[in-house]
Amino acid sequence: MLNYTLRRLMFSVPVLLFISFIIFLILDLAPSDPTGNLPLTIPPEVREKIRTSLGLDAPMWVRYLLWCKQFFINEPLNIWDQWRGTCSFNCEDRLRVVSYVTRSPVVDLIVERMPQTLWVVGMSYVVGILIAIPIGVISAYKQYSVFDQAGTFISMVGFSVPPFFSGVLVIVIFSVQLGWFPSIYDTTLEVVDWETFKMQVKQMIMPVMVLALQTTAQISRFMRASMLDNLNQDYVRTARAKGLKESVVLLVHVLRNSLIPVVTVIALGVPAVFGGAIITEQVFKVNGIGQLLIIGIQGGDAPLVQTLTFIFAVMIVFANLIADILYGILDPRIRYD
Amino acid sequence: MFDVSQGAKTLIEVRGLKMYFPIYAGVFRRHVGDVKAVDDVSFDIYEGETLGLVGESGCGKSTCGRAILRLYDITAGSITINGREIGKESQAGLRKLRPTMQMVFQDPQASLNPRMTLEGIIGEPLLEHTDMDRTQRRARVHELMDAVGLNRRFSNRYPHEFSGGQRQRIGIARALALNPKFIVCDEPIAALDVSIQAQVVNLLEDLQKQFGLTYLFISHDLSMVRHIADRVAVMYLGKVVELSARESLYNEPLHPYTKALLSAVPEPDPDLEAAERVILQGDVPSPANPPAGCNFCTRCPAVMEICHREDPAFREVLPGRFVACHHYNDMNVSNETADETGS
């Protein structure tokens, strides 16, 4: 297992480098310009000057290497220094990956966005999974029952309604008509007491609801299929022949086996938690990582987009690794070597 | 039906055949060992005979059969079919030789493409190797169906509409399509019901007579092998441990493993309650990590000290009887005889 993990980790280094280069290449080809959003009154010389000051006149590979140095060497050093409160390798002159638009270090921006993304999108993932698993279990156990049919229907609706529609719909219902929840997410709210906690919960309910619907739709389908696969296995018959209660058969024997593929699917979905909620974030003004990315793309903020997409790529690669390792841990039959 | 000692024409000559499957491990996927599925196997098959190859599951008998047909790229050794060495032939070169050697598979369900009709399945070899047109092909398919006892009305049906026995007949018809000389029957009856097994075995025998076929009959069913084979080879953990004519092997097995194997077969006769049953202890060791010395030393009831050190040679100890066991170290046949069978 350790060998396997090491091998995979080793292998992911060239893969990630290659990905970062591809991303850089694509972004470089894109006809977006950091001076694009400047007012029309700005004279052309100034535009040119801004471009030069951003280093855009250097050849592509120089900029790529610079980014690599900044991201792979300077940023980790900076994190280290911030954590230890030290200043190693002349931290004063250290060039960090800086956004074209805000001119602040990209990593700081990402760190700032983390809390709301984790709160809303992460929570919706958890909620979605918690709802999905029982639905999947019951749907499979009572295959073709009314519950199964209804579950299938609802999860497919969840899958088929785009969030830009369902988001506005819940806003119109719950904020405008009923006035229960705020339609705009307050990222500055800090949970310090019961009141603020209640507010936090209130403002999270709608985005979590919209996102969880999608998660639930997908995971419950998986869970159902996986349960169905396992319900037909011989060991289930053995468990019944031992005189075990139906609940034990289902919730111990079948569930444990069925969760193996589902857990890996869940692990694989984690990166999507950070990037996949762009539209929902936009609808509820959560201003998390997804919105940061969209703004970056629209503003031609290459360093931001480059860094963010690369971080997504890293997360995807690691989620894959974790999913495989989890598989190995959960299923004693699998031994990687 | 066939007298071994007459020294008929050798059709297949296998020498030192090895089929290893590499094992990779560690961070760098280094080659750390091999699964020695077939480990230095030599034997001959005479024209027109049936050589039975028996052994327990995982002993390498199927791999051996497939390796002889060069369905794998073998690790070492030579295979001569009808005087032609094919051990190192490329897959493209083998293509021309395929019509002489064919195979009947174990699982009649899995060995037929579920998406093809009978005519497509049986006609595929013809399509690949002859330039018959559609009508000619169909005529030949019908001929073959007659030969294996399938109603020709069914030629447009799909395999799933047939029972196991009928499917096995389809497989046999496909193998016969190109008039082969040699057929490897890889456990052709293992997946069939008792009442059907006899049908298929009889069919194979009839076809052998009719077309002068040579069989390598791979099976774990010792009683069926006794029925069909002229000579029998017993495999254990990648090696042939004994090779004899049928009657001598069944009446007087030499290798301790053969003895144990034969005594383990339950006889359908309640009065024959085997008194002198040899019950082997333990399981077959892993072919990735075979024991030192004789492969059978871990379970052998007659194990000696030398068995743990030295791998016994596979030798002809009596005329036409080959065995790999230290118990027969002092027995030997004259060199001339040995040369003749070429061990």
Add this chain to the structure above:
Amino acid sequence: MKLKSTLLGAAAAIALASSALAGSHEAQGRDGQLNIIYWQAASILNPYLSGGNKDIDASALVLEPLARYDENGNMVAWLAEDIPTVENGGVAEDLTSITWTLKEGLVWSDGTPVTSADVVFTANYCMNEEGGCQQLAGFADIGSVEALDDRSVKITFTKPKPFPYSALVGSTMPILQQEQFKDCVGVNAPNCTAENFGPIGTGPFMVEEFKANDTVVYVANPNYRDGGKPAFGRVTFKGGGDAASAARSVLETGEFDYAWNLQVDPTVLAQMAAAGKGTVVSAFGTGVERLMVNLTNPDPALGDKRSTLEGGPHPFLTDPAVRRALSLAIDRNLLAEVGYGEAGKATCNVVPAPAIYVSTANDECLVQDIAKANAILDEAGWMPGPDGIRQKDGVRLSILYQTSTNAVRQDTQALVKQWWSEIGVETELKNIDAAVFFGGDQSSPDTFQKFYADIEMYTNLFDGTDPEAYMGSWVCSEIPSPANNWLGSNMPRYCNPEYDALAEKLATTAALEDRAAIVKQMNDMLMQEGAMIPLVHRGSVSAHANSLEGVRLNVWDSQMWNVADWSRAK
């Protein structure tokens, strides 16, 4: 507090005075929290490093200029004691220098005094070529900026400036604190994140927390010069989403007090306003949504010479009859109503305001007249072909019409397309993402400068009230071409020596009336020669909660210009 504003107009004085009096008795921060929503989030709080209105508005709560425009377009002194004029001696007779004097006793929010050194520093900060200052245009023709004493700064120009107020006036050019920004000059400017995200200012609020592209939280500035102001102790400046949801949060759910730039379908906006929680306010600046007419040939077959003077004239848009017919076929009132509602007015001029500059010579186009348009084309010999499209000498009236991606613009495009089809003109619509369209990227064929189309539509305007620079956009030398890297503001490729001469004249004319006459003349020239077809005079639309008082929508300056006066209705 002593009120010492010298005004170019009288109305603002009364308004300012009354609001100042109202707030003078009570304590700062008494009205608690103010919530503002901008659907484009602020990304930086230094206007010198960003051209975005969102950023300028967000920084306007903190940073203040020497003088700014009020909601009527009148200049009012802000940090300066008064507006320097030739009359009061603040501007030199030869118009080559201007001297600003700071108000007495001004302090930064950290308590330190504001001095002329800060003003000088700010000017030099922007004029540093390496800093990438986005407001550099405002500092054009400045020779030197020097402090005369603690409170006076003299700006010397390299040539006479009839309008000397461009630098350090308006929210785009506020005064920065030298102490804070002293290490952020030149190449370092963009990297001073802490400073750019949290400038120290003189305004009514101080930055408490800045989340780029998301939220800014401000608290009242205890050192604010006007005691008792601001009424709000805390401001949240939230960004993100879209105009409709911003409008909804003010008008329907009441979560926010103020929403900016509500480019929402007027019907929807009206329906939201009916919920009774807020009020929609609008005001007109100088923005005109117009069609630019390509007078050069955009035929792709021309390759490099496409849409340049070298490529030759446009096959049919050079025909005045066609341009006139195209203009007449458009129902501008309907466009204004459908796309902008209260915030749009039909216009036939490229300079729609201030009133003194507005020409009336072109008002023929205010009324749609399809019949007349058809007649003009018939007369000019453009006859309907077999497919219903007019043609002459093998040239078909087929137009590629491009603009940026924006729901209202696409509606306008659809309407115009239909009207033009009624006069036998075929139209292909194309819309390009705003970032690309306005992006100015050399490699993209889709920028508005390259103008690889027959007609393009966008809004342009001028900041402040002086149109001199704006009118200079259409001189021959401003024609974008490969020679100047396509940088240039003369999109129609209009080139008329007479117009260029008028532009020269305008730059040296000081008297307001004379300037106005020249501008009108230039405007009419552009209209009558059909270089562009104005459509709608666009106003700004904002909304505020009914409980918010003191909002005076200002289109000449930041909408946050008088945020110190805002208060909660009792």
Add this chain to the structure above:
Amino acid sequence: MTDTSEITEEKARSQWADVWSQFRSHRGAMIGASFFIFICLLVIFGPMLWPIEPNFIDIRAKNQGPSLAHPFGTDQLGRDTFAQVLAGGRVSLLVGVTAMGLALFLGTFIGVLAGYFKRLDSPLMRLTDLFLALPILPLLLVIIMLFRDTLRAAFGPETGIFLLVVFVIGITSWMHTARIVRGDVLSLKEQEFVLAARSIGTPSHRMILRHILPNVMSPIMVSATLGIATAIITESAISFLGLGFPSDFPTWGRLLSDSTNFMTLNPERVIWPGLAISLTVLSVNYIGDGLRDALDPRIRGR
């Protein structure tokens, strides 16, 4: 032997016939399939029966509710919503089907090559991992920005964008199919009938065409149905983000995103495109469900 032509051969049911009979008994799938066919017919032939031009502006009739003249109401410029939904459906369905086709082709091609040829397995699977690890959305936006004009110039505004959208969706969604197909091919390769074909001497390309491809059809068909649904949804997301087709070129996604702001004012406008997307995706999903059951030999056996 006897003259074979005289013998009447039985026409036997192929496995697809079995699949069909199994599929027919899945109620959801049958409802889904009939609805999907209905929708397809409606968007193909509907515009012939409903002659209002989807882009015809009748400004006096703007923001109307349902009426006889406009059964689905009108939009803010007075365009007929019904005509727009019909026209939008053509595009959305065509995008869905073609993008799915492209993704399936790529996925199957790569999956089969990787599964069948051991030497290609590792590089091709790394490529698949790479594509999986590439963040799709930025890639998508950038590709659209990059190629939109070349294609527009070559094929005209609508076809060009159509090809682009299809290409972009296709190229970013083949990976799962590739993985599934590879897995299936790997296990098929171990099946005895493939071995049998090898013992006959069938060369690789015919082996793939004759033995491998027909047997990976079932997972491919299931992912096909899911692919259509995903492609329709992705197109709507692209439309929402303001990329994609020209503004006067209706698709369901665009109609839905354009009308969300009118939700309270004019609910029908949201409902129809929303319903069209949801029901189509739903029906396609049900078809996929039914196919999965029908193609599963274990279930079919029952």
Add this chain to the structure above:
Amino acid sequence: MPDGASKVLDVQNLNTIFQTRSGEIHAVNNVSFDLEEGELLGVVGESGSGKSVTMMSLIRLLPSPPAEIRAGKVMFDGLDLLKIDDDKLRDIRGARIGFIFQDPMTSLNPVFTVGFQLREPLMRHMGLNKKQANKRAAELLEMVGIPAASARLKDYPHQFSGGMRQRVMIAIALACDPEVLIADEPTTALDVTIQAQILELIKELRQKLGMAIIWITHDLGVIAGIADRVMVMYGGQVVEEAPVRELFKNPQHPYTKALLKTVPHVRGERAERLEVIEGQPPILGGAPTACPFRERCPVAIDICARENPALHVTGPRHAAACHLVAPAREEAHV
């Protein structure tokens, strides 16, 4: 029937059908038999003969739907297993009736340790706590001949070889000292040498524990070596039933006769040619109205196609279902 031996299990007229899309399939038709204390009843039949379905019907192990037990009685200790409620039945399953399945590879749950799976019935039925159960589990593994038993409790099924896994299955089935053990082809998936080990083990355990066993197999050799009494099934019905020697010496039903002849032997005479049963095994369908063997029967007569023969007693404890078999005079029920 010898006196003193009492019936532990009495099955009467069991009918099991499967609901499929193409209609009902009668998998078990009017099967009646009994099992005496300490007896080993062999059940022989080809695949599809209904032998496994019959045994699983006894303790209602078939998934329902599609399976449905239409009629019949399964009397065990005065209870009708087909009538009692699920909870009562669960108390019997695994505790008083043990079950061993054919494929030891799939019959154990791959993700739980062998110890866990052994403890389950012990804790469930015998009320042992975990520690006691562990101790007993180790004893059981030792009893079935697994070396280093207590150490191996922590191992997962995949770490055992096929034969060892089947021993684990036996240990689980015997965990609570059942009165009846039903073994469904327990050695079919194993090699002959391993099969011999398992057969030895069962014989040994039977002597030691004295439970009654139903042993399902298609291998006549296995039956001959282990069973006391044999029941032959064909097409979902019992076609013959007799003590083991009687059956092999004096088969009555044409199917049994043919079956015995088709099997080759390892010892003794080698037939030049094997006898065959022509045709294919029957495809089950609706309720049988004719003898299921008639199409392959060498001696079939007209009535075979019209009437399904009932079991006739043909001799002492010997019965066969064939129209051609003369009923013996005694009216004893088998």
